[in-house]
Amino acid sequence: MGYEVKAEYDTPRIEEWGTVQELTQVGLTRPGSDPKRGSVLHSQGI
Amino acid sequence: MPPVTSGPGLTSLKTFTIGPDLIPVGYSAVVAGDPVDQLDALGRALVASPEWPPDVTATISADPGPVLLLTGRFSDEDDMQLATLLDELIHTRIRYVDYPEVETVAERLATALRSEIPDLDDWSFAAVPRGGLIVLGILSYLLDLAPSRIVALDAPVDSLVVIDDCSLSGARIQTALSSLKADRAAVGTLYSVPAIGAALRSRTELVTFVSGEDLADTAPARYGTEHERWLARWHQRGDYLWVGTTDHLVFPWNEPDIGLWNETEGRLKLAWRLIPPERCLKNRTFSAHEATLRHFVRAAGPIRQGQGVVDLPIGDELVVVDLAGSRTLTLTGTAAAMWISIMAEGTTAGAAAALAVAYEVDVVDLERDIDDFTDRLSGEGLISFGLRNDDQPS
Numbered sequence: 106m107g108y109e110v111k112a113e114y115d116t117p118r119i120e121e122w123g124t125v126q127e128l129t130q131v132g133l134t135r136p137g138s139d140p141k142r143g144s145v146l147h148s149q150g151i
Numbered sequence: 152m153p154p155v156t157s158g159p160g161l162t163s164l165k166t167f168t169i170g171p172d173l174i175p176v177g178y179s180a181v182v183a184g185d186p187v188d189q190l191d192a193l194g195r196a197l198v199a200s201p202e203w204p205p206d207v208t209a210t211i212s213a214d215p216g217p218v219l220l221l222t223g224r225f226s227d228e229d230d231m232q233l234a235t236l237l238d239e240l241i242h243t244r245i246r247y248v249d250y251p252e253v254e255t256v257a258e259r260l261a262t263a264l265r266s267e268i269p270d271l272d273d274w275s276f277a278a279v280p281r282g283g284l285i286v287l288g289i290l291s292y293l294l295d296l297a298p299s300r301i302v303a304l305d306a307p308v309d310s311l312v313v314i315d316d317c318s319l320s321g322a323r324i325q326t327a328l329s330s331l332k333a334d335r336a337a338v339g340t341l342y343s344v345p346a347i348g349a350a351l352r353s354r355t356e357l358v359t360f361v362s363g364e365d366l367a368d369t370a371p372a373r374y375g376t377e378h379e380r381w382l383a384r385w386h387q388r389g390d391y392l393w394v395g396t397t398d399h400l401v402f403p404w405n406e407p408d409i410g411l412w413n414e415t416e417g418r419l420k421l422a423w424r425l426i427p428p429e430r431c432l433k434n435r436t437f438s439a440h441e442a443t444l445r446h447f448v449r450a451a452g453p454i455r456q457g458q459g460v461v462d463l464p465i466g467d468e469l470v471v472v473d474l475a476g477s478r479t480l481t482l483t484g485t486a487a488a489m490w491i492s493i494m495a496e497g498t499t500a501g502a503a504a505a506l507a508v509a510y511e512v513d514v515v516d517l518e519r520d521i522d523d524f525t526d527r528l529s530g531e532g533l534i535s536f537g538l539r540n541d542d543q544p545s
Contacts, residue, residue: 111508111509111510111511112488112509112510112511113510113511114485114510114511114512115484115485116485116520117482117484117485117486117489117520117524118482118483118484118485118486119471119480119481119482119486119527119528119531120480120481120482120483123163123164123165123166123478123479123480124163124165124166124477124478124479125165125166125167125168125472125473125474125476125477125478125479126165126166126167126168126477127167127168127169127170128167128168128169128173128221128233128236128237128240129173129237129241130167131167131230131233131234131237139235139381139384139385139411139412140235140238140239140396140409140410140411140422141320141385141394141396141409141410141411141412141419142319142320142396142397142399142407142408142409142410
């Protein structure tokens, strides 16, 4: 008969570690991301 | 059971939601179907981006409504990517050019080349890798080019037409032109902005610069009163041939780069991609982060996730996103195992039996803890009950 080592048990806990925001909220805290279209590597001479 | 506690703020988890209202204009030409299909496609595009952070998870959920969740511990650079993504989703029209349209625009380019270059039959042709090779292959049939007229960019020929699929900044063609040994050169692209052709002709002795279709500069409308300052910022950052924005032109083989400016490093970086792999060859080459895409399906119950509650694993944690409550929670160790067992089994007894196999604990104690746990979760709105196994109506 096999023998299995069982995991240590403790009382379950929940932790609240963060928030949920619509992506539109990003712009409120970090305006001006300055996207630019075109070859990124060639723009740097690579 | 202890109350919900707050974790350390420095490493706080965030979830950003992308709903159907952020699906960009023109995306239905990329992915037909309902918003869930389109958000699914956007999620698959994001995780196919080489710059996608491997510790951020993209989750598609149709419950309670179509939504794409981006969950993780975002770095400053990730925040810049998120801001750029938002900017693109809001302001950019996707212009997906399928193969039939490529043929139509290539025919226009062939006509324009014949019109602009009367002695075209005496010219050789070379392609800017890689998209230019595809266009030159098509043009070789439309213009009935003998194979001997298709040469390398640095071939020592008298007259050379340089072909590319598009020119959105001019940088790639400018680099290609610097390697030419031909006496005369012309440029042909499927799509470009007229100002790029004008700028190239002012710097090099081009016979002509023609395109199958001209693209408009959308930057004045996009940036409004900020446009001049936006232009000035970019001209300070480098010697760019042309600075502007266009529709997001996408070919079946390539989604052109979107660059974002990293102020700290003082250089352009690649932004996340927008086109799913099945609609763009280039986006099929990077699959290392595929596992960070998840599709959430609410458990069958009777005990299951509450309305607007999405669970997903990140590393060793089980993350619970409470959309209605605007919070992201984490469960570790026993709590994570308990949540997973409850969702898989749907009942206290079933979950207790499953957990008793893995943990050194009495089943009766387990059932009591599971009941306490589910009562607490229910109170927090994180789970909902059907009929509890131990609470049958009499």
